[in-house]
Amino acid sequence: MDVVRRSTPARTRVGVCALKTMKLIVAVLLLAVALAGCNSQDSSSGTGSNTSQPTSVGNGTATLSWEAPTTTTSGQELSNLSGYRIYYGLDQSNLSEVVSLDSVGIQTYVIDNLGTGTWYFAIKAVTAAGVESALSNVVSKTIG
Numbered sequence: 001m002d003v004v005r006r007s008t009p010a011r012t013r014v015g016v017c018a019l020k021t022m023k024l025i026v027a028v029l030l031l032a033v034a035l036a037g038c039n040s041q042d043s044s045s046g047t048g049s050n051t052s053q054p055t056s057v058g059n060g061t062a063t064l065s066w067e068a069p070t071t072t073t074s075g076q077e078l079s080n081l082s083g084y085r086i087y088y089g090l091d092q093s094n095l096s097e098v099v100s101l102d103s104v105g106i107q108t109y110v111i112d113n114l115g116t117g118t119w120y121f122a123i124k125a126v127t128a129a130g131v132e133s134a135l136s137n138v139v140s141k142t143i144g
Contacts, residue, residue, distance in 0.1 A: 056115025060143030065108045082128040092120035
């Protein structure tokens with residue numbers, strides 16, 4: 001399993017994941033965020049790009065993990081998955097930070113430089129055509 005670390009702050013609604021897979025993704029995300037520690041010194045590999053600057057910079061980290069979807073919401077085999085987008089922020093109704101992951105092999109991502117407060121996270125799967133799935137359930141982690 002690849003781990004990616006972002007070390008500097010740097011729509012169609014189409015069902016890409018089957019409901020069963022989405023529930024598993026949300027459960028894994030919730031567990032990963034709940035168990036992630038602050039100030040971790042994990043190594044990194046893989047690719048990811050942050051398309052915005054964090055609103056609150058600090059020493060906190062959150063480790064997000066998920067399982068890759070294998071079917072669409074209609075139950076057909078998913079053959080054009082190309083990556084993920086992680087949305088996060090300090091307001092669960094406005095996840096203003098975005099990290100784009102351009103590899104389907106990445107299923108764990110460490111977000112660091114998080115400031116004090118409660119951070120909220122959600123993920124979308126992305127097809128080769130750039131179409132995003134529905135947003136997963138939002139999970140949170142408090143950095144204090």
